Amino acid sequence: MRQVIIIGSGPAGYTAAIYAARANLKPLVVASSVEAGGELMNTTDVENFPGFPEGIMGPDLMTKMQEQAERFGAEVLYDDVVELDIDGPVKKVTLGSGKTFEGDSLVFATGSAHRKIGIEGEERLSGRGVSYCATCDGFFFRERVIAVVGGGDSAMEEATFLTKFASKVYVIHRRGELRASKIMQDRAFANEKIEFVWNSEVVDVLGTDAVNGLVLEDTVDGSRRELAVDGLFVAIGNDPRTHLVHGKLDLTPEGTVWVDGRSSRTSVPGVFAAGDVIDPTYRQAVTAAGSGTVAALDVEHYLAALGEAGLPAVDAGEIDGLPDAGLSRADAA
Numbered sequence: 001m002r003q004v005i006i007i008g009s010g011p012a013g014y015t016a017a018i019y020a021a022r023a024n025l026k027p028l029v030v031a032s033s034v035e036a037g038g039e040l041m042n043t044t045d046v047e048n049f050p051g052f053p054e055g056i057m058g059p060d061l062m063t064k065m066q067e068q069a070e071r072f073g074a075e076v077l078y079d080d081v082v083e084l085d086i087d088g089p090v091k092k093v094t095l096g097s098g099k100t101f102e103g104d105s106l107v108f109a110t111g112s113a114h115r116k117i118g119i120e121g122e123e124r125l126s127g128r129g130v131s132y133c134a135t136c137d138g139f140f141f142r143e144r145v146i147a148v149v150g151g152g153d154s155a156m157e158e159a160t161f162l163t164k165f166a167s168k169v170y171v172i173h174r175r176g177e178l179r180a181s182k183i184m185q186d187r188a189f190a191n192e193k194i195e196f197v198w199n200s201e202v203v204d205v206l207g208t209d210a211v212n213g214l215v216l217e218d219t220v221d222g223s224r225r226e227l228a229v230d231g232l233f234v235a236i237g238n239d240p241r242t243h244l245v246h247g248k249l250d251l252t253p254e255g256t257v258w259v260d261g262r263s264s265r266t267s268v269p270g271v272f273a274a275g276d277v278i279d280p281t282y283r284q285a286v287t288a289a290g291s292g293t294v295a296a297l298d299v300e301h302y303l304a305a306l307g308e309a310g311l312p313a314v315d316a317g318e319i320d321g322l323p324d325a326g327l328s329r330a331d332a333a
Contacts, residue, residue: 001102002028004299005093006074007081007244008109010038011285012275014065015292016107016299021072023300028101029069029076030093036078037062038111039132039276040285047139049285061285084244086271105270105302107295108249108257110241112276112283117149117234121205129211129231134158135284141231143167147214149202150235151175156184158235163193170194170229174201174219197227205232240277249273254280264295272298 004020006013009031020027031037040046040058047055056064066076079099084106085092091106114132116122122130131137134148138161146166148159151173159171171188176198178185188194197216204215206226214227240256242249250258250267257266257273264272274295275288 001090001104002026003103003303004028004105004107005030005091005101005103006107006109007093008032008038008107008111008275008277009036009062009066009076010040010109010111010275010288011062011065012111012277012288012292012295013038013107013109014062014069015289016109016274016296017069017074017076017292018065018072019293019296020107020299021069021074023296024073025299025303027069027074027107028103029074030081030095031066031076031078033078033080033096036076037066039114045140046136046285048136081244084248086245086248086268089270091270104306105272105299107264107292107299108245108266108271108273108277109275109288109292109295110244110277111288112238112240112256112279114234115237115239117202117236119202119204121207122202122232122234125205125207125211125232128209129207130205131231131233132235133283134161134233134235137231137233138162138165141166144230145228146170146231146233147172147197147202147227147229148233148235149173150237151178151180152235152237153180153184154237155235156180156188158233159194160187160191162233163191166193166231168193168195170197170227172197172200172202172214172216175199202232238276238280238283240280242277252280256280262294264291264298270302272302 003025004027006029017027017029045055079095082096083094091103093101142165145168147170149172159169162169199219200216202214203217206213217224252258257278259278272295274291276283
């Protein structure tokens with residue numbers, strides 16, 4: 001029986017573990033058997049996380065977070081959650097190995113996954129010219145020619161942001177018109193560094209150690225051509241990893257886990273959520289880490305109400321302001 005079980009090992013999960021461990025809650029972190037460390041494990045240089053003026057490799061940052069959590073008493077388990085039972089006061093977690101754990105509280109920090117094109121070159125050159133985050137990696141493409149794939153608001157935002165660094169930005173869209181809002185379209189059309197490549201999709205990424213070009217296929221006539229670029233940013237959306245809680249927690253219209261205001265409290269008492277799984281907007285390592293802090297402190301308050309932690313007691317069962325819209329547990333069931 002654990003006081004708190006944390007599902008997820010990205011910046012949110014490990015930060016929650018650091019705070020919970022320092023509060024002597026001895027958290028169990030289920031880190032995944034194949035994706036431990038989250039999306040930063042696929043990132044090279046991280047230069048926008050505070051405290052590392054020279055930058056740090058993504059995997060190194062996650063290793064340091066894990067070591068910090070373990071230093072204070074967190075237990076990290078490399079396994080995958082396959083089932084959750086969260087309705088009662090005791091939360092039950094079933095793992096792929098068949099093991100089960102029970103806890104008084106649960107922090108759900110499974111993050112989100114970038115939607116991918118799904119081609120071999122994309123996987124092979126991920127982190128070596130293929131990126132999913134302009135804010136994270138745009139700085140590395142100063143005076144380079146790059147391409148952005150997508151036609152929605154996020155793609156226009158990425159392309160416009162990248163013009164601060166790149167000498168030229170191609171926007172590749174499989175249709176002849178954009179899905180983005182008019183204001184975002186107008187902003188992109190007005191930027192002289194952006195050139196649109198219509199009715200085209202990327203079918204291959206060229207390069208051995210780094211991206212040096214793309215193979216484009218015309219969606220109208222099927223013809224193919226090569227486009228010389230130094231980088232590819234894929235901006236076709238993100239999917240929060242919520243499959244474990246469909247029908248169990250309320251979700252927002254964006255598909256993220258609903259939380260009560262600026263807290264981490266979900267629609268089920270004793271279950272808290274943090275990181276990209278609740279954030280459809282910012283999706284940065286530092287905002288996820290801050291969210292993990294909130295979750296750990298909320299857990300402390302919740303356990304205090306149960307008489308198991310030292311913070312002032314609050315009403316552990318009170319959940320105000322449930323969402324008017326979104327996917328409710330009843331709807332999802």
